Amino acid sequence: xxxxxxxxxxxxxxxxxxxxxxxxxxxxxxxxxxxxxxxxxxxxxxxxxxxxxxxxxxxxxxxxxxxxxxxxxxxxxxxxxxxxxxxxxxxxxxxxxxxxxxxxxxxxxxxxxxxxxxxxxxxxxxxxxxxxxxxxxxxxxxxxxxxxxxxxxxxxxxxxxxxxxxxxxxxxxxxxxxxxxxxxxxxxxxxxxxxxxxxxxxxxxxxxxxxxxxxxxxxxxxxxxxxxxxxxxxxxxxxxxxxxxxxxxxxxxxxxxxxxxxxxxxxxxxxxxxxxxxxxxxxxxxxxxxxxxxxxxxxxxxxxxxxxxxxxxxxxxxxxxxxxxxxxxxxxxxxxxxxxxxxxxxxxxxxxxxxxxxxxxxxxxxx
Numbered sequence: 001x002x003x004x005x006x007x008x009x010x011x012x013x014x015x016x017x018x019x020x021x022x023x024x025x026x027x028x029x030x031x032x033x034x035x036x037x038x039x040x041x042x043x044x045x046x047x048x049x050x051x052x053x054x055x056x057x058x059x060x061x062x063x064x065x066x067x068x069x070x071x072x073x074x075x076x077x078x079x080x081x082x083x084x085x086x087x088x089x090x091x092x093x094x095x096x097x098x099x100x101x102x103x104x105x106x107x108x109x110x111x112x113x114x115x116x117x118x119x120x121x122x123x124x125x126x127x128x129x130x131x132x133x134x135x136x137x138x139x140x141x142x143x144x145x146x147x148x149x150x151x152x153x154x155x156x157x158x159x160x161x162x163x164x165x166x167x168x169x170x171x172x173x174x175x176x177x178x179x180x181x182x183x184x185x186x187x188x189x190x191x192x193x194x195x196x197x198x199x200x201x202x203x204x205x206x207x208x209x210x211x212x213x214x215x216x217x218x219x220x221x222x223x224x225x226x227x228x229x230x231x232x233x234x235x236x237x238x239x240x241x242x243x244x245x246x247x248x249x250x251x252x253x254x255x256x257x258x259x260x261x262x263x264x265x266x267x268x269x270x271x272x273x274x275x276x277x278x279x280x281x282x283x284x285x286x287x288x289x290x291x292x293x294x295x296x297x298x299x300x301x302x303x304x305x306x307x308x309x310x311x312x313x314x315x316x317x318x319x320x321x322x323x324x325x326x327x328x329x330x331x332x333x334x335x336x337x338x339x340x341x342x343x344x345x346x347x348x349x350x351x352x353x354x355x356x357x358x359x360x361x362x363x364x365x366x367x
Contacts, residue, residue, distance in 0.1 A: 043095030044159040044197050045244075045258050046300035046317030049210065051100060051152045052242035053265055056167050057185035057216040059083065059106045059360060060146055062330060062345045064173040064183055077339075080107045081362025083150065089354040094299060094316040096156040097353075104150025104165070106360070111143050142173040146187070159197040166190045169214065181220040181232070188213060191242075197249065197256075204251035208258070210244035220273070228277035236269040238291070244300075248307060259303040266294040271326070281334040281341070292323040321352030339366045 059081060083104045091097035148167040154160060169187020176182065191210045196203060218236035225231055241264035249255040271289030278284060300317035328347035335341060341364045349356040 042197070042256060042304050042315045043317060044154075044156060044161060044195060045208070045304075046261070046302050046315060047089075047095055047098050047156065048154050048161040048163070048193055048195070049242060049244050049261065049263055049300040049302075050317060050320070051102075051154060051161075051163055052165070052189065052191050052210050052212045052244075053240045053263070054085075054102070054150075054165070054167075054189075054214075055216075055238065055240070056146070056148055056169055056187055056189065056214050057171065057183075057238075058347070058358070059148065060108060060144060060169075060171040060185065061183050061216075061218065062360070063332070063343060063364070064142060064171075077110045077364055077366040078108075079110070079362060079364045080105065081343075081360045083148070083358075083360045085152075085359070086357045087354060088356075089318050089320055092319045092353060095318040096158075097318060098154050098156035100152055100154040102150050102152040102165075104148060106146060106148040106362070108144050108146035108171075141175070144171050145169070146171060148189075158199060159195070161196075162194045164192040167212075167214075179221060181222060183216075183218040183220070185214065185216045187215075191244075193244075195249070199254055202252040202254065204249040204255050206247050206249040206258075208244060208247040210242050212240060212242040215239045218269075230275040232273040232275070234269075234271050234273060234289075238265075238267040238269055240265050244302075253308050255307045257305045257307050259305075261300060261302045263297075263300045264295060265298065267291045268294055283332045285330045285332070287326070287328045287347075289326040289328075290323065291326070298322050318353065320354040323351075325350045340364060 063079065083102075083106055085100075085102040087098075087100040087102075089097050089099070146167075146169050148165075148169075150165045150167075152161075152163040152165060154163070167187055167189035169185055171183070171185040174182040174184075189212045191212065193208045193210070195206045195208070197206075198204075216236060216238045218234055220232045220234040222230050222232045241262060243262045244260065246258055246260040248257045269289055269291040271287060273287040274285065276284045298321065299319045302315050303312060304315045305312040326347055326349050328345060330343065330345035332343045333341050342362070343364065344361045345359065347358045349358070
C-alpha cells in the first residue's frame with residue numbers, strides 16, 4: 001500500500017508541474033486570450049470601427065420636405081445644428097457590450113430651387129405652328145453642401161476610445177410634379193482614433209485612422225390628407241463603407257498589432273412620415289421606419305497579432321443586429337416673414353442588441 005500511495009502522489013505532482021508549465025508558456029496564454037477576446041479587450045478596435053457608420057444624411061434630410069423650404073423671395077439659406085447621440089450596445093458571443101456618446105456640430109448651405117423650361121416653336125409649310133415644351137426640375141430642385149464635426153467616445157470593460165470625426169457631403173431634393181419627392185446624399189468622412197486598452201493592470205495605447213463613404217437615396221410619395229396634414233410613405237437605399245488602417249499598440253509585453261479592415265452596411269429602409277401644420281410657421285413632424293441589412297456581415301472583424309511572440313487570431317466586434325426600427329419626432333418654426341427659423345429632431349433606433357438615441361437642434365437663416 002505504501003508503494004501504491006507513493007506512485008499516486010508522484011502522478012499528481014507530475015500533473016501539477018505539467019499544468020504549471022503550460023500556464024507559464026506565453027504562447028499558450030496568448031492563444032487562450034485570443035480564444036476569449038473579452039479577457040484581453042482586443043474587441044475594443046472592431047467595436048470602435050462601427051462608430052464611423054453614422055448616417056450623416058439624416059441632418060439635411062430632416063429639414064428638406066415638400067412645399068419648398070426656401071422662401072420665394074430668398075436666394076439661399078444657411079443652417080447650423082448641434083447634434084448628439086448616445087448608443088447602448090449589449091454584449092454577445094463576439095465581444096463586449098459598450099456605450100458610446102457623440103456630440104457635434106453641423107453646418108450647411110442650400111441653394112434656391114431652380115427649374116428649366118424650354119419651348120421650341122416650329123412653323124409648318126401651310127403656315128400653322130407646333131410647339132414642344134421641355135421641363136427639367138419639375139416642382140423645383142434644392143442642392144446643398146454640409147460639414148459635420150463630432151467627437152464620439154466609446155467605453156467598455158477594460159478600454160475606451162476617443163474619436164475625431166470630420167464629414168463633408170452634398171445633398172439634394174427634387175420635386176417631380178406634385179407626386180414624388182426625391183432626396184439624395186453622398187459624402188466622405190475621416191476618423192482619427194485614440195485607443196486605451198487595459199489588460200492585467202497594464203495600459204496599452206494606439207492611434208489609428210479610417211475613411212468612410214456614405215450614400216443615401218430616398219423616394220417619398222406625399223399625400224395631402226387635409227389642408228396642413230401630409231402623410232409621406234417612403235422607400236430608401238442607404239450605403240456606408242469604412243476602411244480602418246492598421247496600427248500597433250505601445251505599452252508593454254502584451255501589445256497587439258491590428259491589420260487594416262473594412263466594414264460595409266447596405267440597408268433597405270421603408271417607412272411612413274407625417275407633417276402637421278399647427279399654425280402659420282409651425283410644423284410638427286413624425287416618422288416610423290424599418291430598415292433591414294442586405295449584405296452579409298453586420299460586425300467588424302480584425303486580424304490581430306501579438307507583437308512580442310507573433311501569435312495571431314481574428315477578433316470580432318459586437319453583433320448589434322441586422323435590422324432596426326426608427327421612431328422619431330420633430331418640429332420646425334419660422335418666426336418671421338423672411339422664413340428664418342428653428343428646428344429640433346429626436347429619433348430612437350432599436351436594434352436587436354442595441355438602442356441608439358439621436359437628437360439635433362438648430363437654426364435656419366435665409367437671405
